[in-house]
Amino acid sequence: MSENTLRRGRPGYDQQGILDVAVAAFNEYGYDATSMGVLADRLGLSKSAIYHHFTSKDEILDRALDSALSALEGVLEQADASTGRAADRLDLVLRGAVHVLVERLPSVTLLLRVRGNTEVERLALARRRAFDKRVTALVSEAQAEGSLRSDLDASVVSRLTFGMINSIVEWYRPGGGEDADRIADDVVAVALDGLRMPTANRVEDLLG
Amino acid sequence: MSENTLRRGRPGYDQQGILDVAVAAFNEYGYDATSMGVLADRLGLSKSAIYHHFTSKDEILDRALDSALSALEGVLEQADASTGRAADRLDLVLRGAVHVLVERLPSVTLLLRVRGNTEVERLALARRRAFDKRVTALVSEAQAEGSLRSDLDASVVSRLTFGMINSIVEWYRPGGGEDADRIADDVVAVALDGLRMPTANRVEDLLG
DNA sequence: GTCTATATTGAGATAGAC
């Protein structure tokens, strides 16, 4: 909701309006390569007008990353609130993450590219790591209850699965015919059931 | 081979020696955020000494990206040279890509973060897109011959699968106990067979 | 092959008027 809010007054920006334009530019050129000058040009403002709304370029990044992280953390909260089996809760997390990714594509894209150069970035990375840890715990639980195969390491599984989900930001574009539900179905289909035709030869046969 | 070459003369760098240090720094801070100054510090050289070996910062990037792209394209060449079924050739491509990723981790990591800001970057992205297109064609072929399930779009399948593979650069670190073969096995296991325990309830039952 | 300058450009950020 916060990311697609329309500005109230026509002339003059509020924080959210500037944020939307800034995040789009950061994703296009990269955060470091986006100067306050080109940002001002895109907004049709002067550089100093931006500083009326944000105290620094860093603060713009901070706000954007918080939007993505809050949404992702919300998915875990919702899943933890459900009382189902670990496999059910994991399913909710995977589908929920795809939805967050699609609905907050700009800020999540930005989050996934953060390297940890500044304090703001390091704090965001720490929140991401905490998220990953909780997902890994959920995978372990699902393995322990017998819902997921146990021959793969839980952290490798959660990393590969979220690697697949996160890669969606590289190609998904809104209005391209595929909606979030369909993509979530595809992700869960590949992650849980795999690509192989049930009737085809197994890899063991193919590779010896 | 080219990326781990030891320098011949002890004092004084050759191009490869500078390249290794530069790529490591680019991956740590991001290309744009890495100045020639910190690069010089890491090398124990002055900035101008670097310009003796490379005409520009851009040229350093160009060399590094070419290393990654050549290796990945080589994987496709090898697979195309084999005469097996499409499913077998796809298997070779997936495992080969994991190996390239692990063996040329620095340059591939750099490649995966390129945004397309400069001509050098745009050319690299074009080569990446060509690679992806050939992989998608291979997936289609495997679907047509009945080796892979056909209810998923071939381009979505190849994107998700390579999203999983590419995400390895985010967490794999050499000497961490897991070797490339093991990771390739895990990737192929998840991609082809999925995570679900064969005997467990199916998703349809879980979600209604 | 490396150095000490230095030229030049553009960055993030501020002052103060309107």
Add this chain to the structure above:
DNA sequence: GTCTATCTCAATATAGAC
């Protein structure tokens, strides 16, 4: 809430000596 003008610093790159 936005502007013009400017400060300050750091960036890429070059010149020319050793």
